[in-house]
Amino acid sequence: MGGKVTCTLGEVKNRGDFIIYWGGNPAECHPRHFTKYALMPKSKFLPNGRKDRTVVLVDIRPTKSAKAADIFLQVRPGKDFELITILRAMIKDQKISAEAVAETGVTLEQCTDLVARMKKAKFGCVFFGMGLSMTRGKHMNSAALLTLAAEMNAFTKFVAMPMRGHGNVTGADVVMRWQTGYPFGITFNRGYPRYNPGEFSTVDVLVRGDADAAFIIGADPGATMPQPAIDHLARIPTIVLDPHITHTSKLSRVHITTAVAGISAPGTAYRMDEIPLPLKPALKSPYPTDEEVVRRIKESIAKKPFWMPDGAQMIAAQV
Amino acid sequence: MLRITGGKVYDPANGIDGEVRELCVSDGKFVSAVESGRTIDATGMIVFPGGVDVHTHVAGGAINFARAMTPEDHRRTQAFIRSQTRRSGLGGMAPTTFATGYLYAGMGWTTVNEAAVPVLSARHTHEELGDIPIVDKSTLVLMANNEIVLDLLENGEYERAKNIVAWYIWAAKSYGVKAVNPGGVAAWKWGKDAKQLTSSIEGYSKLTPGDIILQLARICDDLGLPHPMHLHCNNLGAPGNISTTLDTLQHLEGHRAHIAHSQYHAYGGDDWDEMRSETAQLAEYFNTHPNITTDAGAVLFGDTVTITADGPWQHLLYKLTGRKWGNLDIENETGCGIVPYTYRPSNLVNAIQWSVGLELLLLIKNPWQVFLSTDHPNGGCFWRYPEIIQLLMCADFRKECLKKLPDKIKQRITLPEIVREYTLYEIATAMSAGPARALGLHQKGNLGVGCDADVVIYEHDDDVARMFGHPRYVIKGGEVVIEEGEIRATPDGREFIIKPHYDPGTEQFLQPLFEDCYTMAFENYPVEMERLENPDIRDCVPNL
Amino acid sequence: MSKIILRLKEQPTVPLEAEVLSPDTFADLSNDEIRSKIVYHGKRQRRVDDFFDVEGERSDDLELHGNLHRVRWIGRGMSRGRITVHGSVGMHLGAYMKGGEIEVHGNASDWIGAEMRRGLIRVHGNGGGQIGAGYRGSLKGMRNGTIIVDGSAGLEVGMRMRRGTIVIGGPAKDFTGLQMKGGTIVLLSGAEIRTGAWMIRGTIISLVPLQILPTFSYACQYTPDFLKVYSRQLQQLGITLPCDPADGAYELYSGDASVPGKGEVLVWNSA
Structure with a gap:
């Protein structure tokens, strides 16, 4: 149960002979993905490139990506979890009735064919997008696909990977993990990290009105979050660091313009497969980098009396 | 400046065995005398060189993957609370970076060697190492499944392969070469493994794991790397793998090598039901071959998370446990697998593993050849080393522990017959002087004038585990970092790296091969020097 | 023994973590x-x-009064005694509980009785999500004990629970009994979708029709003997489970075939 079986994008480029996209539209959302990594490249193991690969798209409607696929499976909206769970059962030769399968919008024959192809693949890879991870079922939809990929390894090589977007989300996740043990949804209110998505994740904290200040770097919750969260941001002192004026800047008390990472600010970005890429700035910016602003704010805070009373250096066991 | 007086000093590098000596420190190094500064009165106390971990996994993509997979452990484990000058962190099976520094220093270890770095994500590893305070660090890059290197070896292009290995070490800003399951990880990319040293590897026509082992050992020797090839043998963890291990060692005749976590490679029997210890054979080999060193990779009972570049083994472990499984294959270079695991005394296989680790430490006679390790976090977490020291120093305690194991184990192990007890001098060798010498870090594990002033001072305690778990003082680079159980300072550590010599034409040769199989720009691949927080370039003189 | 009575006098402006509010x-x-x-x-x-x-x-x-919806971790890890709350409470009510009783005259938020081992929690209003569940990454949810929520419940009720009983009076949301490993969940007013997803073992009883996952298969009509014993126990807590064949029968579905698991979903079908 649980876990993740994945690889770097070069492995897909070199070996991936069976590619599934689930709930994503890379043709429009990740325009370089097909040509650089997943479909077109030729390699030592796939000398004919695209011809050596089979591509499946699963989505609720035929997007532009469907044209790039050999097989398109149209799943009924909200039935992804059911369909993946059926596939998990079918790879283990469990019987599922044709009527039960048909409720997902895909037929038993299509599922049987897909399972046969998956098992015959030499190196399978499932990419999944927000059509899966942000619809009803959310993290459980992703978990279902990750589990399916892990279980496929009883038959052949299979991996899974989320199609991430939005700049350096992966980088934030990676750094938080090494510094705190947790990827996101962390509180430091007791002087050490604690984790509970749903309790400490930004959107939930804002919707419940649990925060009395907000400090936002490189994100625009004012454009993407539900209205109650946006209303709360407008109620409390909100500070935004961003190269541009965003929806969030407009409802914030303070906006600080910063240099654009990768163009005029150096650093490291983590690609969606967690490979670190150096950012080498090409231009100079009149604005400070995010790092510099945060450092200066931190220095000012350090001059104030420390908020934690003296106490033990550590807790031997939290539970 | 600092003076430590009155303590009984154990300094195996200089043959000092419990003599009362004075140590003087200035500018982070031992000197013959100082005129002022603090004096620590260590009368009645025990003075050791700071510990050196020759094989651990504390930074980079794999351990960070393990962190993501084990929130249930972070939630219950030890928590370090932040102060105005010190960052917070969590201990446990896969500690966070800041906590890693506190925990190592807290038990007197001051140098650690991160034993598995893919070059492709070395930038990440260095960023993490920069966030591990107090201890000094070195790293080893994974080479035995690098397909560019393997292709060259298959075609007999030794010189080219040697140049490319040297280039990779410098590109990663690393310190040496690690070989994990040579050929096996490459085969795993097709869901296969490489178990026979003399059979060709999946995807290759004639290259065998044995060839890779021999050629890489030669390359490390010819390049003059301060640390020899660091080898994780094929067939890890499998019953009957002693034959593979001995076969591997025979391939290495005439070369230097360090065999990692040999506990996992010393099993007899044909299957899990028949598994038994074969440490006598393996120890005998070490006892007659001083060119080879090893670390124990000892197992301690309890929860941990196993992480290794050995993907096929991890898939097997996942199938055995039915728990979580993480796997990350890295283009052209390597892979890694992560499976949380609980070693139980009631489980016969686990009990044998526990015994095998201790047997090797006790049967290999020369403590300059076998070092303390758990292959953290695989056999147990590094912060449990004091428990192993207790097992090594107290035969009676071992007997007590043996009583808790299944009866069936008696014919499978030799531990009950071993009466040896480590002396303090031998412990100081196996935890500090020995691993420092094997790593080629001559300024470490040594209390002599001119060496780094890393010292640990214990107050005598009949409870050995408590004594080693709670040093009275820990001094890193001349600075008191731990005192009476409190963290007093968290200075940054250094990173040891080398620049082995390679032919100037290497890049031109490599670039087209690189562009064929990688997905990042060639010029972005090498880690820039300025990415390292405190680099320290060590000498590397080729053997021509 | 007299009571300790706490009355909220100042509403916290942000969450108040108060695991000290415990008999222990x-x-x-x-x-x-x-x-x-x-x-x-x-x-x-x-x-x-x-x-x-x-x-x-x-x-x-202990008796607590006031609108405590921002107060978290009440009764965390308690092993004895009693907490009565007149008002609503925040997250993690009775999490890691080892014994004793908690009664809430009001609503409770997410993670009621998460990873609890023993004891009784009764919420007369609505409950949140993850009732009796295991925290993220944990292999097991509640190990034993009883949780009764008279009103509705949120997502992932009884996620990975190992033993014990959860009764939900009102409707529950998605993923009730997710990855359940044992124990019993009783749904008096049913649940939304994906009930029993990835179940390994354990029993989910619903008194109203449920949407059944495609990876569950219909086995038979079945009223297991243990239900009669169970029903008598629940009766003492004021909950009635029909088990007289004259009134109807339970339809048994087994699954989840994706695991493959041996969980049981019993849906009452009145005669």
Whole structure:
């Protein structure tokens, strides 16, 4: 149960002979993905490139990506979890009735064919997008696909990977993990990290009105979050660091313009497969980098009396 | 400046065995005398060189993957609370970076060697190492499944392969070469493994794991790397793998090598039901071959998370446990697998593993050849080393522990017959002087004038585990970092790296091969020097 | 023994973490000592009496009054005694509980009785999500004990639970009994979708029709003997489970075939 079986994008480029996209539209959302990594490249193991690969798209409607696929499976909206769970059962030769399968919008024959192809693949890879991870079922939809990929390894090589977007989300996740043990949804209110998505994740904290200040770097919750969260941001002192004026800047008390990472600010970005890429700035910016602003704010805070009373250096066991 | 007086000093590098000596420190190094500064009165106390971990996994993509997979452990484990000058962190099976520094220093270890770095994500590893305070660090890059290197070896292009290995070490800003399951990880990319040293590897026509082992050992020797090839043998963890291990060692005749976590490679029997210890054979080999060193990779009972570049083994472990499984294959270079695991005394296989680790430490006679390790976090977490020291120093305690194991184990192990007890001098060798010498870090594990002033001072305690778990003082680079159980300072550590010599034409040769199989720009691949927080370039003189 | 009565006098502006509100902590403390115990108001450490009027001392019978919807971790890890709340409470009510009883006359938020081992929690209003569940990454949810929520419940009720009983009076949301490993969930008003997803073992009983996952298969009509015993136990808590064949029967579905698991979903079909 649980876990993740994945690889770097070069492995897909070199070996991936069976590619599934689930709930994503890379043709429009990740325009370089097909040509650089997943479909077109030729390699030592796939000398004919695209011809050596089979591509499946699963989505609720035929997007532009469907044209790039050999097989398109149209799943009924909200039935992804059911369909993946059926596939998990079918790879283990469990019987599922044709009527039960048909409720997902895909037929038993299509599922049987897909399972046969998956098992015959030499190196399978499932990419999944927000059509899966942000619809009803959310993290459980992703978990279902990750589990399916892990279980496929009883038959052949299979991996899974989320199609991430939005700049350096992966980088934030990676750094938080090494510094705190947790990827996101962390509180430091007791002087050490604690984790509970749903309790400490930004959107939930804002919707419940649990925060009395907000400090936002490189994100625009004012454009993407539900209205109650946006209303709360407008109620409390909100500070935004961003190269541009965003929806969030407009409802914030303070906006600080910063240099654009990768163009005029150096650093490291983590690609969606967690490979670190150096950012080498090409231009100079009149604005400070995010790092510099945060450092200066931190220095000012350090001059104030420390908020934690003296106490033990550590807790031997939290539970 | 600092003076430590009155303590009984154990300094195996200089043959000092419990003599009362004075140590003087200035500018982070031992000197013959100082005129002022603090004096620590260590009368009645025990003075050791700071510990050196020759094989651990504390930074980079794999351990960070393990962190993501084990929130249930972070939630219950030890928590370090932040102060105005010190960052917070969590201990446990896969500690966070800041906590890693506190925990190592807290038990007197001051140098650690991160034993598995893919070059492709070395930038990440260095960023993490920069966030591990107090201890000094070195790293080893994974080479035995690098397909560019393997292709060259298959075609007999030794010189080219040697140049490319040297280039990779410098590109990663690393310190040496690690070989994990040579050929096996490459085969795993097709869901296969490489178990026979003399059979060709999946995807290759004639290259065998044995060839890779021999050629890489030669390359490390010819390049003059301060640390020899660091080898994780094929067939890890499998019953009957002693034959593979001995076969591997025979391939290495005439070369230097360090065999990692040999506990996992010393099993007899044909299957899990028949598994038994074969440490006598393996120890005998070490006892007659001083060119080879090893670390124990000892197992301690309890929860941990196993992480290794050995993907096929991890898939097997996942199938055995039915728990979580993480796997990350890295283009052209390597892979890694992560499976949380609980070693139980009631489980016969686990009990044998526990015994095998201790047997090797006790049967290999020369403590300059076998070092303390758990292959953290695989056999147990590094912060449990004091428990192993207790097992090594107290035969009676071992007997007590043996009583808790299944009866069936008696014919499978030799531990009950071993009466040896480590002396303090031998412990100081196996935890500090020995691993420092094997790593080629001559300024470490040594209390002599001119060496780094890393010292640990214990107050005598009949409870050995408590004594080693709670040093009275820990001094890193001349600075008191731990005192009476409190963290007093968290200075940054250094990173040891080398620049082995390679032919100037290497890049031109490599670039087209690189562009064929990688997905990042060639010029972005090498880690820039300025990415390292405190680099320290060590000498590397080729053997021509 | 007298009671300790706490009345909320100042509404916290951000969540108040108050695991000290537990019989185990207060049982041997004087009134002054109780008042001086630490609670966490956001990142600020404050005293119990900054937020509560405190009456009584040295008792394992606690009574809380007020709108405590921002107060988290009430009764965390408690092993004995009783907490009665007149008002609503925040997250993690009775998490890691080892014994004793909690009764809430009001609503409770997410993670009621998460990873609890023993004891009884009764919420007369609505409950949140993850009732009796395992925290993220944990292999097991509640190990034993009983949780009764008279009103509705949120997502992932009984996620990974190992033993024990959860009764939900109102409708539950998605993923009830997710990855369940044992124990029983009783749904008096049914649940939305994906009930019993990835179940390994355990029993989910619904008194109203359920949407069944495609990876569950219909087995038979079945009224297991243990239900009669169970029903008598639940009767003492005021919950009635039909089990007279004259009134109808249960339809048994087994699954989840994706695991493959041996869980049971029993849906009452009245005659």
